Amino acid sequence: MIPAVLVLAFAVNAPTVGRPTEWPFSGAVARLVNQDGAFVAPLGVSSEVSPTRLDVGEPVTLTVTVRARGPVLRPPGRIDLQEVRAFRLAFFIEDLPDEGPPPAAGAWRWKYQLRPRAEWVSEVPGVPLLYYNPDLGTLQSGYQLLYSDAVPLVVRPEERARSIDDLPDEMLEPATGPAVLAARRPWRGPTLGDALLALLGPPAACGVWYLLWQWAYPDAARQARQRRSRAARRALKALQRLPAAPREQAEHIVTALAGYLAERFDLTAAAPTPDEAAAALDGMDDLAGRLRRAWASADELRFAKEPAARLAADEARQLILDIEERACPPSS
Amino acid sequence: MSAIVLTLALLCGQSPSELQERAEERFRDGVRRLRAREKSRDAFLAAVADYEALRRRGAANAALARTVGNAHLLAGDLPRAILTYRLGLRLEPRDAALGRALEAARDRVAYAEGGLGHPPEERVRLGSGPAFGAAAAAWAAACLLFTRWYMTRDRWLLIAAGGGVVAALAAAALLLRGEPPPRPVVVIAADGTPLRRGDGPTFPPRYESPLNRGVEAEAVYRKGDWLLIELAGGERGWVPESAVVGEEQ
Numbered sequence: 341m342i343p344a345v346l347v348l349a350f351a352v353n354a355p356t357v358g359r360p361t362e363w364p365f366s367g368a369v370a371r372l373v374n375q376d377g378a379f380v381a382p383l384g385v386s387s388e389v390s391p392t393r394l395d396v397g398e399p400v401t402l403t404v405t406v407r408a409r410g411p412v413l414r415p416p417g418r419i420d421l422q423e424v425r426a427f428r429l430a431f432f433i434e435d436l437p438d439e440g441p442p443p444a445a446g447a448w449r450w451k452y453q454l455r456p457r458a459e460w461v462s463e464v465p466g467v468p469l470l471y472y473n474p475d476l477g478t479l480q481s482g483y484q485l486l487y488s489d490a491v492p493l494v495v496r497p498e499e500r501a502r503s504i505d506d507l508p509d510e511m512l513e514p515a516t517g518p519a520v521l522a523a524r525r526p527w528r529g530p531t532l533g534d535a536l537l538a539l540l541g542p543p544a545a546c547g548v549w550y551l552l553w554q555w556a557y558p559d560a561a562r563q564a565r566q567r568r569s570r571a572a573r574r575a576l577k578a579l580q581r582l583p584a585a586p587r588e589q590a591e592h593i594v595t596a597l598a599g600y601l602a603e604r605f606d607l608t609a610a611a612p613t614p615d616e617a618a619a620a621l622d623g624m625d626d627l628a629g630r631l632r633r634a635w636a637s638a639d640e641l642r643f644a645k646e647p648a649a650r651l652a653a654d655e656a657r658q659l660i661l662d663i664e665e666r667a668c669p670p671s672s
Numbered sequence: 673m674s675a676i677v678l679t680l681a682l683l684c685g686q687s688p689s690e691l692q693e694r695a696e697e698r699f700r701d702g703v704r705r706l707r708a709r710e711k712s713r714d715a716f717l718a719a720v721a722d723y724e725a726l727r728r729r730g731a732a733n734a735a736l737a738r739t740v741g742n743a744h745l746l747a748g749d750l751p752r753a754i755l756t757y758r759l760g761l762r763l764e765p766r767d768a769a770l771g772r773a774l775e776a777a778r779d780r781v782a783y784a785e786g787g788l789g790h791p792p793e794e795r796v797r798l799g800s801g802p803a804f805g806a807a808a809a810a811w812a813a814a815c816l817l818f819t820r821w822y823m824t825r826d827r828w829l830l831i832a833a834g835g836g837v838v839a840a841l842a843a844a845a846l847l848l849r850g851e852p853p854p855r856p857v858v859v860i861a862a863d864g865t866p867l868r869r870g871d872g873p874t875f876p877p878r879y880e881s882p883l884n885r886g887v888e889a890e891a892v893y894r895k896g897d898w899l900l901i902e903l904a905g906g907e908r909g910w911v912p913e914s915a916v917v918g919e920e921q
């Protein structure tokens with residue numbers, strides 16, 4: 341039978357046989373703790389890092405705290421981070437004395453100064469706490485490993501001297517004035533109101549313009565309505581372009597008038613006489629009389645000079661306009 | 673909009689103009705330190721923080737983007753400077769000062785030989801705003817010409833009105849077709865970043881030359897911590913998200 345004293349001594353001194361070599365042993369020996377009917381790890385480890393944004397080579401202070409959840413057979417000692425590969429690769433490590441107030445009973449605290457080796461360092465890794473639990477059977481399985489949470493770091497590259505001689509002066513001055521506070525957004529397209537305004541605005545404006553023009557120039561408006569008749573348009577256009585020779589001018593005027601009457605009043609005769617043409621203006625006796633006179637004038641043109649031709653053409657044009665007004669009066 | 677910004681800022685403490693003033697002071701302090709060969713990065717980053725506070729309160733314009741980009745550039749953060757200029761140009765594509773700043777930043781990028789990663793060429797595009805304006809102007813001209821034809825019955829006016837209608841329809845078609853939404857811009861953050869064939873470090877590089885910091889790309893697809901990006905020349909490949917700065921970082 342093994343003496344109890346020897347047993348107790350064995351339990352407090354964690355065996356070296358079977359001890360993991362990947363992590364440094366903290367020296368702590370503790371048994372599982374019963375909390376609310378469940379057995380939990382007897383120790384917990386946490387890390388605090390300050391600052392978390394720094395330039396490469398600048399130091400951060402790592403504070404490691406171990407807390408016991410129950411009785412501890414042997415307390416932990418300072419964890420040698422030089423023996424932790426993740427720390428060794430990323431940082432220059434220096435132990436710092438803990439100059440703050442001592443932690444509460446059942447807690448242990450150590451401080452370290454870490455300097456990132458390069459800007460690729462992105463976190464302070466979790467601190468491993470390797471302790472021995474004599475409750476867990478074999479010598480090898482008695483060693484338990486806990487980690488604190490890793491803490492993200494932002495390591496900025498070393499600030500090197502930078503030349504600004506090649507930069508234009510406007511880049512070395514901040515923008516000033518209220519323009520800096522303006523809220524511009526990319527244009528997302530027309531709203532319904534914009535689209536309706538663009539679609540209906542111009543026709544509405546042109547309608548107003550037309551009404552104003554009609555009010556300002558009533559004769560021009562009337563003539564525009566009269567020229568609406570295609571027959572009238574053609575005849576008027578023909579009367580504007582007279583040939584050079586007087587004989588041809590006469591025939592041109594007569595042809596224009598005949599063509600107008602044929603198209604407008606269904607005058608079927610290919611070469612109507614003045615009487616046949618006047619007969620087409622049934623109910624417009626005064627205009628029929630003027631038509632006969634215009635026809636006769638055109639006949640006389642064979643031997644007339646040019647001014648007379650122009651007068652005859654003007655008379656024919658006015659006659660056509662008057663016929664249009666009588667035959668198709670303007671709407672109110 | 674500036675009134676809303678002012679009201680919100682007054683409720684939250686510091687007014688926008690106070691923030692702006694402080695940011696300008698910090699910027700100028702950074703320039704003074706830079707000229708004196710002193711450490712200046714923190715001054716520029718403090719100015720950026722103030723300008724970012726203004727941006728969160730609604731300020732968004734080319735002048736702000738240009739100043740923030742300049743602050744990043746002077747602080748030595750070339751990728752973030754280029755990203756800020758590109759986002760500013762998205763707001764106001766024709767801002768000349770922003771364009772010059774972007775060119776100055778691009779001059780500092782070490783592009784690979786063979787054209788890989790070279791910046792995109794400027795393309796003249798008819799944006800939706802000008803297309804709408806052109807359609808509206810052509811339609812208005814067509815209405816005017818048609819009305820004048822109705823008054824005078826001059827055939828050429830009617831033909832010209834028809835041409836105006838055709839032009840309006842063409843511009844409207846451009847407007848309705850629209851432009852595809854732009855993909856997020858990303859900028860390579862570290863020198864020697866390989867463009868890989870797959871989303872993992874075990875995939876081989878697609879090209880011999882890696883990409884250096886400042887190279888611009890567009891994010892096509894995200895899978896976990898890896899991004900499929902497309903360079904200006906159409907080359908595609910995968911990079912880790914930590915190797916780029918993007919619009920949301």
